Amino acid sequence: MNVQPHRPFRYRTIWISDFHLGTRRAQTELLLDFLRHTESDTLYLVGDVIDNWALKKRWYWTQTHNDVIQKILRKARKGTKVIYIPGNHDDYFRDFAEARFGRICVKLEAMHTTASGRRYLVMHGDKFDGVVRYAKWLAVLGDRAYGLSIIINSVFNRVRRLFGLPYWSLSAYLKYKVKRAVEFVSRFEDALVHEARRQGADGVICGHVHTPQMRDIGGVHYCNDGDWVESCTALVETFAGTLEIIRWTRMDPLATNPEVQIPISEFVAPVTETELLEPAAAR
Template identity: 50%
Template sequence: MAKASKFPKPLYRAMFISDVHLGSKGCQAEALCEFLKHNTAGTLYLVGDIIDGWRLKKKWYWPQAHTNVIRRILTASKRGTDVRYIAGNHDEFLRGFLRFKVNFGEVKISNREIHIGEDGKRYLVVHGDMFDGLMRADRKWIMHLGDNAYNFLLWVNTKLNFVRRKLGLPYWSLSKSLKKRTKRAMNFIHSFEEQVASYCERKGFDGAICGHIHVAEMREINGITYMNDGDWVESCTALVEHHDGRWEILHTQPHGNFDAVDGRAENNLRDAEALLVAE
């Protein structure tokens, strides 16, 4: 799987990262840079929403830390890592170039990949937005509204964690907490996972690896292995395959130093919670 290289054997056979949202103020770029510095893989899958085109279209935001993430990825590619970039909904602008088979340096760009595990099982690797009913053309405005609500939650989260740091308390995710407590959000997550598994079952895949919903997970659904690598906005998680075929979700402590996220006062927490499922 990995390219022949003069560099040391990578730490993992494969690594999956998604929903980084470079170009947004909620991106945990510094935490990701630190993670990539100490974790290497034979194949690195960037499973969509690495660049947040939606945010950049509204307002340009690109600090040095975001450039450093790109540099880390390109450096990994030069050192023998097979890097594969799968387009998501926030970086859907890349999908317009797929028919031209355009690559970014050594980085291959596609709409989906098939990962063959150490045990020979076939895993479909997609961002996952195609399984989200809110991504239909006639309902996409709801997704954009939810994106604004989610950014408002991050703004609130910034203020809460500023106080928590002053009190010596660890980082706490407001969005994640609301998801766990909101029946509508949980129903959406379970429905999404089941749709992904059902599709893989019909198409003859042994499992699926995706992102999109910002909820890291590994579980069996009707004989299909469903795995989600989470996100790098709040959870800071990555999915890895060890050289012996074991799968694991790695957690990195967020820095908790979000910049102020654009949001208007008329957005309230009740609306944000109701739209969490549309992030």
Template identity: 60%
Template sequence: MNQRYRTIWISDVHLGTAGCQAAFLLDFLRHHDSDTLYLVGDIIDGWQLKKSWYWKQGHNDVVQKVLRKARKGTRVIYVPGNHDEAARQYAGLDFGGIAIRSEAEHHTADGKRLLIIHGDEFDGVIQHAKWLAYVGDSLYTLILGLNRHYNWLRHKLGRPYWSLSQYLKHKVKNAVNFISDFEHILAAEARRRGFDGVVCGHIHKAEVKDIDGIVYGNCGDWVESLSALVEHHDGTLEIVHWTQQAGDTIPQSIAANLAAQPQLNTEAETCAS
């Protein structure tokens, strides 16, 4: 059964990397429709593709599914991030029914104005020490490699997917502080610009909460948390974790391949991203 929402936000898919959980995302897109679909940055990982080419059929399938939704009437808005920053030069143009924008403004059903941005603009590591972000990317890949082996074992034991890398990251004091600071900086920017809230990606930490009267939403990612932010038709915002919901909709053969795929390569979230 398909679920229809007013709006869906997804980010940090990292197509072009072994870590991209394309099969789960494709399954999510098959079972969820919306009036508007926001792609909130790092959809394609240009950083990794520059190092080595990695592009499987599943990555094509995700792109084709998004294009098909656009053809069937879904309003698709793409706000590039730092990993797909090459697309920012096309901001203001539309391709294949997909509107590319440097940022966007969304009005919820209950009247809130939300700023839609990827969020790397407010990450000091990305803006002032990009070399450190590349170093962090390599270290993060090692952690994700452990995550791969750990989930292979969980799959053999009949246990569901669980992100070891997210657990470790959120237990590290500096990472926790970085995430908290990032969230408050984004909320403050939304307030400064007269918005009621902000929706972003970048730090791979799915969240919906109130920060001093400002709505803060983060879509999460399709590498670790496998999550999306959705808006119901009454304006309610909710995080959907597809690892918890998919159940039998993901064939076991696909799940096994996902658990046993090669070492992951994605964004370092540093303290992050």
């Protein structure tokens, strides 16, 4: 069977974050598939691209991790403006804030203006996470527990693949069901909204908590682009200036050449709690 190349989905702007390259839990194949089948004028990398915390403990780096970096560099060479905002797991790169490497610019935060004229504060968001800011040892301990949950999640999804089912995040499901986790995310959202309002922005775009979301909070548009460990989501801006969240669930199993793989994607604007929790096979 001949598989024809799929025309890339074109956007004005794309925001992606929390790849955690350097860990086994990084969904690099899905991320590569997304990068191969999307194009944008501007690409924001909203932190935790490379997981320095994990690499300090144990070196793990496969060819697909290299491929992700090379694909982003190739996009920049071909004209995409790339803005890199380091997070807490790749905070070493904050030393290069305001530096430019060709069409790649490193910033601590940015102000993005959409095609419709709305202004969005863009930041990773970890400075509004009290655990990361004031008790890093607790954050590291939590990160290890989180890593264990992702290992369990990986086994869970191997079983799903045996039945021909797409990737589904068990860890994201648990996050939405645990009361204390829900309360933490709510406080995090409120803090970022307050900062956006203080800076006179119409909205805020962040990552960090691995919880894709897009909703109005007190007149401020809160957007979280999710991650490429659990949810495999991205935030995109159309050329009309509207924002959407894309969930990239799997690649076409019949495609053998990665350059012509056809993605099966779900367009969600916004991603609702029900859609995040319910397995794709049940929808």
